[in-house]
Amino acid sequence: MEIGAFSVSLAVKDIHASRDFYEKLGFTQFGGDVDHHYLIMKNGDCLIGLFQGMFEKNILTFNPKWDSNAQTIAGAPDVRDIQRALKSQGVTLLEEADEATSGPAHITLEDPDGNAILIDQHV
Template sequence: MEMGAFSISLAVKDIHASRDFYEKLGFEKFGGDIDQNWLIMKNGDHLVGLFQGMFDKNILTFNPKWDHNAQTVEGTPDVRDIQRDLKAKGVKLIEEADESTTGPAYITLEDPDGNPILIDQHV
């Protein structure tokens, strides 16, 4: 199952310190707004989201229909297709997308160790 671009969304205490740290590792700002306490940092195909005060835990994030440059990838599964597949496999979802809609939507689940997973479609 194609899940789209992968990133880790980090719950950070100080977004400025986190930005400075990841810049030292070669990451550059790719998106976001530091004044709103969130940034997307990129190094090659690697994406790290920095979020201050938005999440309690770090989150594994997948973006269906996007590549690592936030470009639409045609012919890849919609988040609702992924949702149906996961439910058919017995995966418990915490939040579900409305099956009667199209376009942007998301689902959430946790792995067996309680790590949050966000499947967040923007197109």
């Protein structure tokens, strides 16, 4: 099952210090707005989201229908298709997408160790 572009969403204490640190590792700003306390940093195909004050712990994030350049992938599964596949395998979802809708939506779940996973479709 293809679940989209992968990134790590980090809950940071100081967005400016975090941006400066990741720039030293070769990351550049790809998206976001420091004035709104979030940045998306990119290095090659690696993506890191920096989020100050938005959530408590780090999140593994997947973006269905997107590649690592935020370009739409034709024919890629919708988040609702992923939701149905996970549920059919007995995976418990913490938040579900509304099956009666289309377009942007998200689902959330945790792995067996309590790591948060967000499957967040933007298109």
